[in-house]
Amino acid sequence: xxxxxxxxxxxxxxxxxxxxxxxxxxxxxxxxxxxxxxxxxxxxxxxxxxxxxxxxxxxxxxxxxxxxxxxxxxxxxxxxxxxxxxxxxxxxxxxxxxxxxxxxxxxxxxxxxxxxxxxxxxxxxxxxxxxxxxxxxxxxxxxxxxxxxxxxxxxxxxxxxxxxxxxxxxxxxxxxxxxxxxxxxxxxxxxxxxxxxxxxxxxxxxxxxxxxxxxxxxxxxxxxxxxxxxxxxxxxxxxxxxxxxxxxxxxxxxxxxxxx
Ligand code: MF3
Ligand code: CO
Numbered sequence: 001x002x003x004x005x006x007x008x009x010x011x012x013x014x015x016x017x018x019x020x021x022x023x024x025x026x027x028x029x030x031x032x033x034x035x036x037x038x039x040x041x042x043x044x045x046x047x048x049x050x051x052x053x054x055x056x057x058x059x060x061x062x063x064x065x066x067x068x069x070x071x072x073x074x075x076x077x078x079x080x081x082x083x084x085x086x087x088x089x090x091x092x093x094x095x096x097x098x099x100x101x102x103x104x105x106x107x108x109x110x111x112x113x114x115x116x117x118x119x120x121x122x123x124x125x126x127x128x129x130x131x132x133x134x135x136x137x138x139x140x141x142x143x144x145x146x147x148x149x150x151x152x153x154x155x156x157x158x159x160x161x162x163x164x165x166x167x168x169x170x171x172x173x174x175x176x177x178x179x180x181x182x183x184x185x186x187x188x189x190x191x192x193x194x195x196x197x198x199x200x201x202x203x204x205x206x207x208x209x210x211x212x213x214x215x216x217x218x219x220x221x222x223x224x225x226x227x228x229x230x231x232x233x234x235x236x237x238x239x240x241x242x243x244x245x246x247x248x249x250x251x252x253x254x255x256x257x258x259x260x
Contacts, residue, residue: 001095001096001097001164001190001227001229001238002238003092003093003095004041004090004091004092004093004095004096004097004227004238005097005099005227005237005238005239005240006097006238006239006240006241006242007039007041007090007092007097008041008088008089008090008097008098008099008227008239009088009097009099009238009239009240009241009242009244010039010241010242011032011035011036011039011041011088011090012086012088012099012100012101012239012241013241014035015028015031015032015035015059015086015088016086016101016103018031019078019084019086019103019105020078020105021078021079021080021082021105021106022077022078022079023077023078024072024073024074024075024076024077024078025061025063025070025071025072025073025076025078025084026072026073026074026076027072028059028061028072028078028084028086029057029058029059029061029071029072030058030072032058032059032072032086032088033046033058033059036058036090040092041090041091041092042090042091042092043058043059043089043090043091044089044090044091044096044098044167045057045058045059045060045087045089046058048167050211053210053211055069055071055211056071057071057072058072059072059086059087059088059089060085060086060087060089060100061084061085061086061087062084062085062087062212062213062221062223063076063078063082063083063084063085064082064083064220064221065214065215065217065218065219065220065221066085066207066212066213066214066215066221067085067155067158067196067198067204067213067214067215067221067223068085068087068158068196068212068213068223069087069211069212069213070085070211070212071209071211071212078105079105079106080105080106080107081104081105081106081107081108081109082104082105082106082108083102083103083104083105083108083112083116083220083222084102084103084105085100085101085102085221085222085223086100086101086102086103087099087100087223087225088100089167094165095164095165096163096164096165096166096167096227097227097238097239098163098167098192098194098225098227098239099192099225099226099227099239100194100223100224100225101120101224101225102116102119102221102222102223102224103116104116111199112220114150115152115197115199115220115221115222116222117258118146118147118150118152118197118222119147119152119195119196119197119222119223119224120222120224120258121146121258122142122143122144122146122147122154122175122195122197122224123143123193123194123195123224123225123226124251124254124255124258125142125143125145125146126139126140126142126143126175126193126195127139127193127226127228127235127237127251128142128234128235128255129142129179130185130191130193130228130230130235131185131230131231131232131233131234131235132185132186132187132230132231132232133184133185133186134184134185135179135180135181135182135183135184135185136171136172136173136174136177136181136182136183136185137177137178137179137180137181137182138179138180139160139173139193140173140174140175140176140177140178140179140182141176141177141178141179142179143175143176143193143195144175144176144177147175147195147197152197152198152199152200153197153198153199153200153201153202154175154176154195154196154197154198154202155175155196155197155198155202155204155221156174156175156176156202157204157213158194158196158213159172159173159174159175159194160172160173160174160175160191160192160193160194160195160225161173161191161192162189162190162191162192163190163191163192163227164190170183171183171191173191173192173193175194175195175196185230186230187230187231187232188229188230188231189229189230190227190228190229190230190238191227191228191230192225192226192227192228193225193226193228194223194224194225194226195223195224196221196222196223197221197222197223198215198217198219198221199215199217199219199220199221200217200219201215201216201217201219203215203216203217204216225239226238226239227239228247234247234248234251234252235247235251236248237250237251
């Protein structure tokens with residue numbers, strides 16, 4: 001899990017640094033596929049089945065009002081002021097690493113900048129509750145409170161999840177709910193927390209491609225995700241890129257950066 005997490009994070013990091021206005025989401029996806037190949041890992045998205053549908057791209061790339069599970073396509077050209085959620089989910093030695101970040105393409109408005117910041121903060125607020133003997137609802141409430149205090153709307157159609165040999169394992173980890181409720185965390189459990197946040201209206205609809213979820217109000221949406229290991233005091237974040245130090249240090253640096 002540690003190796004898979006580090007690879008997933010390293011690929012996400014490198015892929016995000018390649019994103020430029022003028023690129024198509026297909027080009028971003030192909031760069032993601034190449035990075036996976038170079039690192040000797042497999043996409044856990046490509047070939048993922050939901051009913052009779054098979055997910056076609058290496059990564060999930062969701063632009064602006066696309067909330068999650070967007071597909072890389074030639075026609076979608078990134079432009080200055082867009083936001084794109086880059087979701088990298090890989091398998092290495094049989095284990096999964098899953099992480100996502102929403103970034104601005106070129107310059108974005110202060111309001112959208114705030115949406116990204118608050119969504120990532122809510123991920124860290126949630127992760128801070130992913131502790132031995134806490135409950136899933138402790139994470140859920142922490143995420144929801146932070147998002148709603150900022151005036152944004154948390155999406156309820158998609159949830160975080162347990163993770164391991166399969167991408168989606170029990171328990172489900174909603175981004176909304178009540179502290180003190182739900183299943184108990186145990187030290188050593190691997191989970192993905194992944195808040196998805198809209199500006200105002202949390203409602204979504206499915207695009208014609210059968211995968212992409214869209215914000216009904218057409219406004220930008222944000223998505224941040226880490227894979228982590230439940231522990232006693234602080235969770236161990238598994239999706240930290242190569243060369244970015246230890247989980248504990250990464251966690252505390254992020255939290256203090258948010259406070260600044
Ligand atoms: N982070 C996403 C999730 O947990 C990855 C989805 S891969 C897909 O749902 F193939 F389902 F799109
Ligand atoms: Co996930």
